[in-house]
Amino acid sequence: MIEQLEKILQQRSTVKDFDGNPINSTHITTITEAVTKTPSCNNRYNFKVKVLGQDLNHRKAKLELYDYVCTVSKQNVRYNDDNDAMVIRSPRSFSEARDWHSKGILSSQINGQMLAPLVLVWYFTDGDPINNDYLDVGLSCWNTVLTAELLGIQSGFCACFDKDYLKNFLNIDGEPAVMAGFGYAQSTIPNHEKHHDNPKPSISDIIV
Numbered sequence: 095m096i097e098q099l100e101k102i103l104q105q106r107s108t109v110k111d112f113d114g115n116p117i118n119s120t121h122i123t124t125i126t127e128a129v130t131k132t133p134s135c136n137n138r139y140n141f142k143v144k145v146l147g148q149d150l151n152h153r154k155a156k157l158e159l160y161d162y163v164c165t166v167s168k169q170n171v172r173y174n175d176d177n178d179a180m181v182i183r184s185p186r187s188f189s190e191a192r193d194w195h196s197k198g199i200l201s202s203q204i205n206g207q208m209l210a211p212l213v214l215v216w217y218f219t220d221g222d223p224i225n226n227d228y229l230d231v232g233l234s235c236w237n238t239v240l241t242a243e244l245l246g247i248q249s250g251f252c253a254c255f256d257k258d259y260l261k262n263f264l265n266i267d268g269e270p271a272v273m274a275g276f277g278y279a280q281s282t283i284p285n286h287e288k289h290h291d292n293p294k295p296s297i298s299d300i301i302v
């Protein structure tokens with residue numbers, strides 16, 4: 095058991111490129127139910143999880159997430175109408191994404207995890223989350239990742255979106271926190287290659 099867990103923790107990597115094979119329904123149930131099997135401060139459970147599977151509407155939605163929602167500008171754009179600061183950011187609406195696309199400044203298709211056969215979207219049901227709610231969602235996320243890995247299924251998180259745009263796009267009743275795609279990896283990029291200018295800290299850097 096401990097060897098298996100250590101191996102998973104050692105080998106797990108964020109995956110953004112899945113091979114297109116579906117996840118069977120039993121595994122989908124096991125992964126999605128893992129969402130609920132974590133503690134929550136004061137039993138608040140101030141979150142829900144939207145499940146995007148493989149039906150036609152969900153596949154269309156995932157393509158749009160990939161192309162127009164879970165993405166950023168290629169160059170600095172104005173923060174908003176009230177703030178002149180120039181930043182790289184996610185588009186705030188479909189029309190803004192289309193506008194950036196037509197100008198060649200939309201960095202689309204950067205989060206391939208949105209095309210995974212299973213995508214989970216954690217969101218806060220009460221629109222005013224407290225710090226502990228974020229911790230609760232983190233625990234719930236990690237439970238799904240470990241459960242999936244035990245089933246031989248990989249995952250990739252995605253927090254690259256504008257909350258209001260995603261909320262409207264998916265018609266969810268709350269504030270999105272984070273998403274994760276689950277499937278079978280086609281390819282993986284090791285941590286040190288992804289972040290050569292920002293390497294992962296060593297154990298002794300973190301444990302003091």
Ligand SMILES: Cc1cc2nc3c(=O)[nH]c(=O)nc-3n(C[C@H](O)[C@H](O)[C@H](O)COP(=O)(O)O)c2cc1C
Nearest residue numbers: 106107108109110205251252253254272284285288
């Ligand atoms: C809360 C959270 C949000 C993340 N959002 C994104 C994202 O939007 N796009 C992406 O490619 N990776 C995202 N990641 C993946 C991290 O960048 C990744 O975990 C980190 O690079 C470490 O790589 P590893 O998971 O392969 O070890 C996210 C990870 C976490 C924990």
